[in-house]
Amino acid sequence: MEQNQFVKGSLATIILKLLEDNGRMYGYEMTKAVKDITANRMNITEAALYPALHKMVADGVLSATTELVDGRVRKYYSLTKKGKKETANKISALRDALESVQLILTPKIANG
Amino acid sequence: MDKVKLGKEQLKELKYFIYSRGFREPEVMMEILDHFACKVEDKLTENPLLSLQDAIKEAHKEFGYNGFYSIKASLDVFTRRRYKRIYWQEVKKILLSPINLLILLLIGLCVYHSMKWAYNNGFYDSYFNRNIVSSLIILIVVCTELIKFIMLPRNNGRSYHISIANTVNYGNFFLFWFFFPSRKLHSVNEILVISIIAVLCSVYYYITTLAHYKMIKAAHKDYDDFKVLVENENPLQ
Structure with a gap:
């Protein structure tokens, strides 16, 4: 549950990073990539992924193109110009946040 | 494997x-x-x-x-937002286009002067007892709505229905009915106010009708693109 909350908070950054690395991806491919990279420790649910993808398309961060693959319509997402700019900012913001959390969680060694 | x-x-x-x-x-x-x-x-x-x-x-x-509900709900929100954005982008385009601004100016001047002229000369229609120019504008609006109903491209697509539900355009001509009084006006100030309201209503109607038309066309194009992708309109085939 706690991990789910954490994933939800950083989902947009995760999507942006995946698309930066892979060019274009479809929904299921993203969930699989996250599972594979984190060795099944992190799971993105459809209920969280699709609203995030749709919102990012509406905001102009991602663009969506559809193709007929294996007899069904597949929607590929890729970064727009705005999305490419936002990726770097989001990643550095998430890194800063993680470092801050790390500082809180790691006990300080008192000098002397 | x-x-x-x-x-x-x-x-x-x-x-x-x-x-x-x-x-x-x-x-x-x-x-x-x-x-x-x-x-x-x-x-x-x-x-x-x-x-x-x-x-x-x-x-x-x-x-x-x-x-599957979360996917559908999200898609609905996204589609609604997409057509709302197209609609407002079109409104902005109209307001920034010199040709449309000239048309709006002509409509405004024409409505304003003809309303004042009709009131000052006592031209009222005998049925509604309404200023004859007001009646003419209402008739033009009703005809435009009818032409839109007959001529606008239609389909059974979700995008089309969502885009239609998105705008308040269908109730527009009631505005005119409500604002244009069906009684004789004598006071100069009253005539001036009603003429200005008539100009605002006409300009508003022109802008929203044009934006609505462009939005419906965009929804229709989306559906055509989708139909090209899927071989058959029946989802079960």
């Missing part, structure tokens, strides 16, 4: 399953289908002994308590 790929008949079973869960609009079904099919293919690859029906049930369970 080779990855299982679903054939046409198996995809048809998946479509029936989605359909039986109440997701019947082709665009929604297609949004769900690929993700669902990928999941089912993975289930069948992991366990070749699994039957298609069991793989479908297992894959559906993984969508969680709300099933």
Whole structure:
């Protein structure tokens, strides 16, 4: 549950990073990539992924193109110009946040 | 191990399953289908002994308590936002286009002067006892709405219905009925106020009608693009 909350908070950054690395991806491919990279420790649910993808398309961060693959319509997402700019900012913001959390969680060694 | 790929008949079973869960609009079904099919293919690859029906049930369970609903709900919100954005972009374009601004200026001047002229000379229609120019404007609006109803491209697509539901355009001509009084005006100030209201209503009607038309055309194009992708309009075929 706690991990789910954490994933939800950083989902947009995760999507942006995946698309930066892979060019274009479809929904299921993203969930699989996250599972594979984190060795099944992190799971993105459809209920969280699709609203995030749709919102990012509406905001102009991602663009969506559809193709007929294996007899069904597949929607590929890729970064727009705005999305490419936002990726770097989001990643550095998430890194800063993680470092801050790390500082809180790691006990300080008192000098002397 | 080779990855299982679903054939046409198996995809048809998946479509029936989605359909039986109440997701019947082709665009929604297609949004769900690929993700669902990928999941089912993975289930069948992991366990070749699994039957298609069991793989479908297992894959559906993984969508969680709300099933496919979260995808549909999100798609609805996104589509509504998309057409709202197109509508307001068109309004902005009209207001920034010199040709449209000139047309708006001409409409404004024409309505303003003809209203004042009709009031000052006592031209009232005998049926509604309304200023004859007001009646003429209401008639033009009613005719435009009728022409729109007959001429605008229509389809059964979700995008089309959402785009229609998105705008308040259909109630526009009641504005004119409400604002243009069906009584004789004598005071100069009253005539001035009503003439200005008539100008504002006409300009508003021109802008919203044009933006609405462009938005419907965009929705129609979306549906045509979608139809090119799927071979048949019937989602179960």
